[in-house]
Amino acid sequence: MKIRRYVTVFIFLIMVPMALAGCDQAPAENTGGGEAQSGSGSTVAFVYADNIEDYNWSYLHEIGRQYLAEQLPDVSTTYVEEVTAEDAEQTLRDLADEGAKLIFATSPIFSDAVLAVAPDYPETYFEVAQGTETADNVATYDGRMYQAFYLMGGYTGEMTESGIIGFIAPEPTPEVISHINALTLSSRLIRTCEDITVHVKWTNSWTDSEADSAAAQELVDEGADVLIQHTYSPAVQEVAEENGVRSVGYGFDMREFAPTANLTSVVWQWGWYYTRRVQDYLDGEWESEAYMGSVSTQNFGRGIIDLAPYTYDQIPQILEAPPMKWRVSYNETNKDAMDGPIYAQNGDLVLANREQFEDDYIFNGMDWFVQGVVGDAPGTPPEAVEGTGASIACS
Structure with missing residues (x-):
């Protein structure tokens, strides 16, 4: 299990945001493993199942975290990568004990761990990507891909x-x-x-x-x-x-x-979602929900997909x-x-x-x-139904 922390530096500059959480990027450069010593006051934490230096599910969420950092530069973030389902409960407890107030568990394999840990930290909010169940301080998020x-x-x-x-x-x-x-x-x-x-x-x-x-x-x-x-x-x-x-x-x-x-x-525009939810937390408006996002009404717009x-x-x-x-x-x-x-x-x-x-x-x-x-699929389709089919009959 590896951990990285990023600490906010207050400087005056013009931020040029990415158009999408899924922007052109190569995987993050490896800056070494083990415990990072800075950023102990981080507010928002991310838990990844994979090594984010490879192209994988966790890499997509890391792009989202980076987008969040650009959009809300006064928010510190931390992440832990290569976390197994077995290690997840202890990792979540460690992050909450260190002061994380909003924790994104970015894989459904973390659902059980989050539900086990959340009652012990009622002042910490948890969110699970493609999670199975919500609670008072647990939300889930997904999209109609x-x-x-x-x-x-x-x-x-x-x-x-x-x-x-x-x-x-x-x-x-x-x-x-x-x-x-x-x-x-x-x-x-x-x-x-x-x-x-x-x-x-x-x-x-x-x-x-x-x-x-x-x-x-x-x-x-x-x-x-x-x-x-x-x-x-x-x-x-x-x-x-x-x-x-x-x-x-x-x-x-x-x-x-x-x-x-x-x-x-x-x-997947995870960054759009993370920015929205972190802003809700900062505004005192975070609520538990089972979020299922649709595509935006406009090209390259506001949506999780x-x-x-x-x-x-x-x-x-x-x-x-x-x-x-x-x-x-x-x-x-x-x-x-x-x-x-x-x-x-x-x-x-x-x-x-x-x-x-x-x-x-x-x-x-x-x-x-x-x-x-x-091609071949493993299952069989439902039984044929009666009713109206295609409106145009092709010869």
Whole structure:
């Protein structure tokens, strides 16, 4: 387990904030391990499961912490990395004992530890990324990432010329499968009655750059001219750049790795959320909640999930209208990205027009693919339903 602390230095300068928590950055430089001796009065603490010098889930949250530090420079922060579920309870107690008043546990593996520790520190607030349960001084936070993938499908569907979109995926969890399905639904909607397919390659890892490269190259060889990844290594972007196809990153802005190929990236804007919650704490307005964020109503706006900034050289402006309409509908109506009609991979109508799946099913039960996906999923779709299907019948 490693710990770092950052102490506030009060200087007068003009801060130039990042546009997104998921901005262009390389992993943080290793400045040594062990206990840091400064910053003992830190107010906000972060607990990471991984080494933040690698591309991984914790790295995304570290980008968010850095964004917070730029936005609220009078707030000191500390973080502990490479914390296991077994070590988490003691780590949380140590941070609370040292004076941390707001602690972000950035992985769901810390849920049990937070719930065990929180009652002993009623004056300390805890938040768990993708946590399982709230309490008086415990909040959880997450985002409807499938909405961002649905938005992205509005662009990938238009950009493909071969009709084959390649998707590099880590492992077949309901979360990942729902994102693949969302992208497929919108890619095919935007090109109704055309033969648009999404080919999926599983790498069985979130962080294996060699597996990412191999899967990406296989997809290019199969005819994919747009690659989208759900893994953390920028290797997919590099394969796209080398092969002259287009690409979409994941997690943070990956444009630097494929300046010509990259369209944009589907990003977690943890920094936006952290700044908002820390400001609530400073204002005495922090409240426990189970936050589930949607995409913003505007490009590159205020939200926990979004697309990384892009130029009209990357994505032509003429393609923006449908995704912008979807953004508004997710925030101002009851419509959602996974609304019916939805057809399963086998062609059965499994969700009728204007019907919706429950949230729990989307996040925890969707283990099957929709029509248009080429690849294997571990589960079977729901039984076919009667009801209204697609409004346009394709011959």
